[in-house]
Amino acid sequence: MKTNTLFTPLELGALSLRNRILMAPTTRMRAQMPGNIPWELNATYYRQRASAGLIISEATPVSPHGHGYFQMPGIHTTAQAEGWKLVTSAVHEAGGKIFLQLFHAGRMSHNDFQPNGELPVAPSAISSLGQSPVAPGVLKPCPVPRALETGEIAGVIEEHRRAAELAMVAGFDGVEIHAANGYLLEQFLSDHANVRTDAYGGSLANRARLILEVTEAVASAWQADRVGIRFSPANAHDGIAHTDRFGTYAHVIRELNRFQLAYIHLVEPRVAGNAEVAQFDAALSSRHFKPLITGHTRLISAGGHTLASGAAAVQSGEADAIAWGRQFIANPDLVERFAKNAPLNPYNRETFYGGTEQGYTDYPFLNLTPGRLTQLS
């Protein structure tokens, strides 16, 4: 299998990427408390991974209501934007590029995170039946959320726009809107999670409205060519269902063409955690959505890729770039390892969420000379 296509440059919106091996967004829950503020430890972690063609940051709540996991770094206070500056300058100093992933948990949250212990907000008062990690080792059931009033939705859009502005202040190269994995924006799109009867519920056009209005607002803070968006068309976690999955996502992707975003980022069905993966795979993998994307917008594929499958997807034109999650957690020098076809460090699930340096900044590099260690720490 020829793998060199992954090492060719890519024009991605306003950016020129030096390779197509991207770091997928991965929540690691290691922000400084109180205040959910990024700090030196996070800067070291991202700096170590700066050889990625593009880093997409962990999911970052746009609002106090958007938190759903302990110690997530936020992007709704100026202190958080200041903290993120440590991260963006570390990545830039090391020659890398980094987008921030704009996130709102919606119903995938718990009162413990919410201002005044209120209920989490969602399109409708329907529970995800999921669990929220409120502290290390402590999971609490996500409650039945409170349905947002129609008049509150403009505020949610404004939270995304303001967070996008703060991301600019923090020195990011762009932002990715998180519309995947069962969080607020996917909740609005799902005809099971969203049973509203106003302009944001009911028809497909109405359920897609929030995503499109958030995109418009974020693209007004940045240029559209520095904005991407992530979807997981086959996601069936946390009570998410769509009666017509392909039709739903095809509609949204076609509507997004008018913005000419930098990219659309799709999570492949094989990581959907669903019993019907084989059936989904036939219809919902990114190659089926690629022909719907027009103009300069690129397609990033993520989920369960190996070096060979990623290279094949780029080679065949099914995707323009590939994002790796777990392999980037365990291999800060994934690009170099791929280039040399070198063995990969195994990842340790136990240290994915929360904790300190262990399982975060201490994964070994292939060729770590003392000089390089100083450079990376």
Ligand SMILES: Cc1cc2nc3c(=O)[nH]c(=O)nc-3n(C[C@H](O)[C@H](O)[C@H](O)COP(=O)(O)O)c2cc1C
């Ligand atoms: C520890 C961990 C945290 C994750 N956090 C996020 C996240 O914050 N935002 C997101 O969109 N996806 C998140 N994901 C999903 C990954 O971006 C990716 O889609 C998934 O890991 C599959 O890709 P992989 O097989 O290369 O790991 C996370 C995955 C893992 C393992």
